[in-house]
Amino acid sequence: MARRKDKGSSVDLSAFDRAGATVVDNPLVQEVEDSYLEYAVSVIHSRALPDARDGLKPVHRRILYSMYEQGHRPDRPHVKSARVVGDTMGKYHPHGDGAIYDAMVRMAQDFSLNATLVDGHGNFGSPDDGPAASRYTEARMSREAMLLVGELGEGTVDFYPNYDGSLEQPTVLPAAFPNLLVNGTSGIAVGMATNMIPHNLGEVVAAARWLIKHPDATLDKLMTFVPGPDLPTGGLLLGLDEVRKAYETGRGIVRMRGKVEIGPVEGSRGRQGITVTELPYGVGAEKVIERITEEVTRTKRLQGIADVKDLTDREAGTRLVIECKVGVNPQALLADLYRLTPLESSFGVNNLVLVDGQPQTLGLKELLEVFLHHRYEVVTRRTTYRRRKRQERLHLVDGLLIALLDIDKVVRLIRASENAQAAKDGLMSQFKLSEIQATYILDTPLRRLTRFDRLELEAEGEKLRAEIAELSTILDDDQVLKKVVSDELAAVAKEFTRPRRTTLIGGDLKETLAASVPSGPLEVGDDPCQVILSASGLVARTAVESEEAPEGRSRRGRVKHDSVRAVVHSTARGRVLLVTSHGRAFKTEVLPLPVLPEQSGTVSLSGGMSASELVPLAAGETVIGLAPLTAEGSPGLALGTKQGVVKICTPEWPVRSDEFEVIGLREGDEVIGATWLTDGAEMLTFVSSDASLLYFAASLVRPQGLKGGGMAGINLPDGTHAVFFGAVRTDDPEHGDPMVVTSSGGSVKVTPLSAYPSKGRATGGVRAQRFLKGERKLALAWVGPRPAAASGSGEPVALPDVDMRRDGSGAAMYGPAVVGHLIERS
Numbered sequence: 001m002a003r004r005k006d007k008g009s010s011v012d013l014s015a016f017d018r019a020g021a022t023v024v025d026n027p028l029v030q031e032v033e034d035s036y037l038e039y040a041v042s043v044i045h046s047r048a049l050p051d052a053r054d055g056l057k058p059v060h061r062r063i064l065y066s067m068y069e070q071g072h073r074p075d076r077p078h079v080k081s082a083r084v085v086g087d088t089m090g091k092y093h094p095h096g097d098g099a100i101y102d103a104m105v106r107m108a109q110d111f112s113l114n115a116t117l118v119d120g121h122g123n124f125g126s127p128d129d130g131p132a133a134s135r136y137t138e139a140r141m142s143r144e145a146m147l148l149v150g151e152l153g154e155g156t157v158d159f160y161p162n163y164d165g166s167l168e169q170p171t172v173l174p175a176a177f178p179n180l181l182v183n184g185t186s187g188i189a190v191g192m193a194t195n196m197i198p199h200n201l202g203e204v205v206a207a208a209r210w211l212i213k214h215p216d217a218t219l220d221k222l223m224t225f226v227p228g229p230d231l232p233t234g235g236l237l238l239g240l241d242e243v244r245k246a247y248e249t250g251r252g253i254v255r256m257r258g259k260v261e262i263g264p265v266e267g268s269r270g271r272q273g274i275t276v277t278e279l280p281y282g283v284g285a286e287k288v289i290e291r292i293t294e295e296v297t298r299t300k301r302l303q304g305i306a307d308v309k310d311l312t313d314r315e316a317g318t319r320l321v322i323e324c325k326v327g328v329n330p331q332a333l334l335a336d337l338y339r340l341t342p343l344e345s346s347f348g349v350n351n352l353v354l355v356d357g358q359p360q361t362l363g364l365k366e367l368l369e370v371f372l373h374h375r376y377e378v379v380t381r382r383t384t385y386r387r388r389k390r391q392e393r394l395h396l397v398d399g400l401l402i403a404l405l406d407i408d409k410v411v412r413l414i415r416a417s418e419n420a421q422a423a424k425d426g427l428m429s430q431f432k433l434s435e436i437q438a439t440y441i442l443d444t445p446l447r448r449l450t451r452f453d454r455l456e457l458e459a460e461g462e463k464l465r466a467e468i469a470e471l472s473t474i475l476d477d478d479q480v481l482k483k484v485v486s487d488e489l490a491a492v493a494k495e496f497t498r499p500r501r502t503t504l505i506g507g508d509l510k511e512t513l514a515a516s517v518p519s520g521p522l523e524v525g526d527d528p529c530q531v532i533l534s535a536s537g538l539v540a541r542t543a544v545e546s547e548e549a550p551e552g553r554s555r556r557g558r559v560k561h562d563s564v565r566a567v568v569h570s571t572a573r574g575r576v577l578l579v580t581s582h583g584r585a586f587k588t589e590v591l592p593l594p595v596l597p598e599q600s601g602t603v604s605l606s607g608g609m610s611a612s613e614l615v616p617l618a619a620g621e622t623v624i625g626l627a628p629l630t631a632e633g634s635p636g637l638a639l640g641t642k643q644g645v646v647k648i649c650t651p652e653w654p655v656r657s658d659e660f661e662v663i664g665l666r667e668g669d670e671v672i673g674a675t676w677l678t679d680g681a682e683m684l685t686f687v688s689s690d691a692s693l694l695y696f697a698a699s700l701v702r703p704q705g706l707k708g709g710g711m712a713g714i715n716l717p718d719g720t721h722a723v724f725f726g727a728v729r730t731d732d733p734e735h736g737d738p739m740v741v742t743s744s745g746g747s748v749k750v751t752p753l754s755a756y757p758s759k760g761r762a763t764g765g766v767r768a769q770r771f772l773k774g775e776r777k778l779a780l781a782w783v784g785p786r787p788a789a790a791s792g793s794g795e796p797v798a799l800p801d802v803d804m805r806r807d808g809s810g811a812a813m814y815g816p817a818v819v820g821h822l823i824e825r826s
Helices: 027-048 058-070 081-091 097-106 143-149 179-183 201-213 219-225 240-249 285-297 330-340 364-405 407-416 420-430 435-443 451-476 478-496 509-515
Strands: 118-121 138-141 159-161 168-170 185-189 192-196 236-238 251-257 259-264 272-278 305-310 320-324 344-350 352-355 358-361 503-505 528-534 538-541 553-555 564-571 575-580 584-589 599-602 623-628 637-641 645-649 659-661 671-676 683-688 692-697 722-728 739-743 747-752 780-784 787-790 818-821
Touching: 058 081, 058 097, 058 138, 058 143, 058 168, 081 097, 081 138, 138 143, 143 478, 179 201, 179 364, 192 352, 201 219, 201 364, 201 478, 219 240, 219 364, 240 251, 240 364, 240 503, 259 330, 272 330, 285 305, 285 320, 285 330, 320 330, 352 364, 364 407, 364 435, 364 451, 364 478, 407 420, 420 435, 451 478, 528 623, 564 575, 564 623, 564 671, 575 637, 575 671, 637 683, 637 722, 671 722, 683 780, 692 780, 722 780, 739 787, 780 818
Parallel strands: 236 503, 553 599, 623 671
Antiparallel strands: 118 138, 159 168, 185 192, 192 344, 236 251, 251 344, 259 272, 272 320, 305 320, 352 358, 528 538, 528 564, 564 818, 575 584, 575 623, 584 659, 637 645, 637 671, 683 692, 683 722, 739 747, 739 780, 787 818
């Protein structure tokens, strides 16, 4: 038969080994055994399941109480973890030190808890690795932990004997915040288990405060405050329908994903990669790498990965870089990674907790209600304790004041008494004092019995009476009690709330997962596409049929980064030239470029990447043009410089060099425009800083090789320079007539190019804008169809109405930072 050894939790369960149990015919014996079995199971439950009030299992509660009792608080130095483990094991938790240390370590891990309860110093592990031994690490209580134990000394909770009856320990902690919901927990008991997911402290407190004011609040209303879990490791959480189910029933499954960034890998010259910046809860980078290695080498189900690097560190946080092979669609590869690796994981929510010692599965509202009832009881008992202490002190103060009214008589009575008992009896009989008051007066030094101390005592008495009245109001009025609890929760949230880490993705889980599967294949076909450079310096490409493109939609009007500088045709797996202001050209892969959404209306490069991320630029160097690698009847690349030089560079690009010069620049000169010519019928246009415009046929410029320095394009007076160069067509009705946009910074003018006569190469041109008073030079100019101005950050800037006067002054307005043309698709 099982034996209960003592009043603690040590139970001999050998008789309940079902495999070797014998049938007992005696009903009385069977009843006794069943009662002991019920007791044993309840003890095991109390060890393994958390209490719904403070969210702690006994081992965690005993660790925190031991640290609190020993003074290992946030304002004290760290102590060896082995010392904490030893104190806990010797006084309250007679189990293995390994289990105690593991429990303490988890309370110190910021990737396990939203509000860590132990302030650890040293190696407390990672999602992949365990902690250092307890003799190497140090610990103390965190500030959040003090919120759980801070009211223990005020009679707020019950205590019970420890395992040997020599000490007492709390049955539950006062818990000033909903620790169970904030930090979550896990545990296994007899035939059952609990698995609770963490939440954001500020959101949980907001829901609890709403529930205080509205006890009949619906779950949907509470979910406006707590929309979903908030995991310490961040990431994505899919399918809020399952979250609602878990909040309603206490059971459910939520799907977690790592957060990734897709773009060129640093140092790989534009090769595409997937960078994991946040992992699912409980998943480490090494687990992901191990599974990727297995799927690549053994099962062969994962293809398209060139390399995997774990660059995670304390400063940068999680950074797992998965480099794609050339020609691989990273979106399709990411879908395979979610499907085959722990980058996508499930969390089975099972809110099984102890309520009044009995296991119950609770939903969100029920968990908050249990916590609030606990706080009501704690605040009530705390208030009762504080009122009693103040009443006791007021009783003593009143006695002192009575004695001070006739201090001479009190002194004579004490001097005339034979002993202390006689003096006490005399004070009680003559001054109508209680025994406590009389004893306190006898123990009080004579120096306290002065006129000044009388004033202090009267002030103290008034303060005590006011505090007692305030405390009595809390005890007598439930609404005041609830307000106190609500205000205290608000103060906790104000001090300890952190921004939400986890991104919630709503909708049905199955629909969300189905929508995230890419429609395109893993390998991107070499289909035609366009590469686009915006005037604000962003580069992107259009989608091809063989890869996934974002959902199509319609866009009307101007948007951010819609001002385009250049467009060239290429293929998805081809390469293009990026031409810089220093006269250099870089061969760049098209595939790594961001894909623009398929949509009608204005094309925007808001999703593009900065050209400076693709090529190594020097200080002050910018990308000013694009060119294809194949000529197909083109005379080449037209270049114009700041000093008025023009050049058409023949498209004889070096085969074995990815970086080369396309023009020999003079000292102090730089390229201000680079345009790819289609057939040589374009007009080359210069605009100078003194507002002179010159355009002439491209056929007037003789093509040169890479080393050529060009020829005179526009004559520039001393002190002036060219601010724009480009190539335009005057025979393209589809795109409209070219327009001339000039800006002095304080005025802007828009005029048709047809209003200006063409002249020969190396001449001075004609005036394009008359300067107003105080204007000295042009800050910006542009020539082309469908002009679109923008600020330096890409925000649209409206241009003035067209002015047909070729030498008129501009409209007064702040000029834009860049000008390009619009691309619109039907």
